[in-house]
Amino acid sequence: MREIEGVHMSRSMQIAKELPFLRRYARALTGSQSTGDKYAAATLEAILADRSLLADGISPKIALFKAFHSVWQTTGAPIGDGAIDGIEARAQSLLAALTANTREALLLRSLEEFSYAEIGQIIQVAENEAQDLVAIAYREMSRSVRGRVQIIEDEPLIALDIRNIVTDMGHEVTGIARTHAEAVALGKRERPDLILADIHLADDSSGVEAVGELLEQYECVPVIFITAYPERLLTGEKPEPAFLITKPFEQEQVRSAVSQAMFFASTQTLNV
Structure with a gap:
């Protein structure tokens, strides 16, 4: 016993x-x-x-x-069938239009880095079907929305990589900021539909604090944070990000997170 x-x-x-x-x-x-x-x-x-x-x-x-x-x-x-309206109705409408299990498979693959065989075990489909679901997710979500992205990143090569990924997806980059002050100024000058932010910036300022200041002005803008230590932002002890990428990241992780964030932002701020 x-x-x-x-x-x-x-x-x-x-x-x-x-x-x-x-x-x-x-x-x-x-x-x-x-x-x-x-x-x-x-x-x-x-x-x-x-x-x-x-x-x-x-x-x-x-x-x-x-x-x-x-x-x-x-x-x-x-997804439910109850009487709903507004933002919730828009979100459910978009979700209902997607092929079943596609977003799940996409996130399991790109965000959590499960193999296709492991994804199959989790959502109980065959390995080849899991791979097909990921491909379908990219196609369906890429057709859903386009938006404007602000990048807050102090490493030039990483910032350029992120810019290329985002623009290849069909989104517009409003600019790249390397410090807290630059980020706030850029965000207030050009309203983004999505913010993609590093945690530690060039002048030892905080990307989290910069985002917090911008969200005082743009409450509904989704944010994707980038960090080498995701556990530090997932403690359950304070408000935490819905979208989080771990450094070093793969291009697929960025594509997936941006697709997911833009998808939900479309229920509130984007014209699709």
Whole structure:
């Protein structure tokens, strides 16, 4: 009995280490910190009620994300048929138009870096179908919206790389800022539809503080943060980003995050 309890305790500790990444994924999927966290919490409740969700034979991270998707699909993911209007209706309309499981597969691949075989395990499809879903997601979401992107990044080569990715996707870059002051001035001069920001800037100022100042003026603009230490922004102790890219990043991660953020921004600020 003690050995069994020890196995469960070890598995639980491994699951706990993966929770920041589940919250990151859930927030990107829903476009909301609060909604994403609710789904993450519901996943933990489901696991506590049914320990078989942490089945042996698969890694703790895959088991955790698979449990999340069981909750996600059961609750309607999260498209409903009730009487709604305004921004929520616009969001549901856009979501309903997408092929099932495409955004999920895209984020699992690009943001969490699961293999296609692992994605198949999580959302319970074949490996080749998982690969097809990712390709479909890019096509469908790239047709959905176009917008204006502000880049806050002090490393010239990284900033240029991000600019090229964003413009190749069909978006317009309003400019690149290297410091807090430059970022605020640029953002106030040209309103962005999306902000893509580094955490630590050239003059040791904070990208987080610059974004905070801009959001006082543009409350509904989505933000993608870039950091080498995502766990530091996923503590659950203060307001946290819905979209987060880990350095060093791959181009696909940027493309995916920008697509997701622009998709949700389109329910509020963009003409599509």
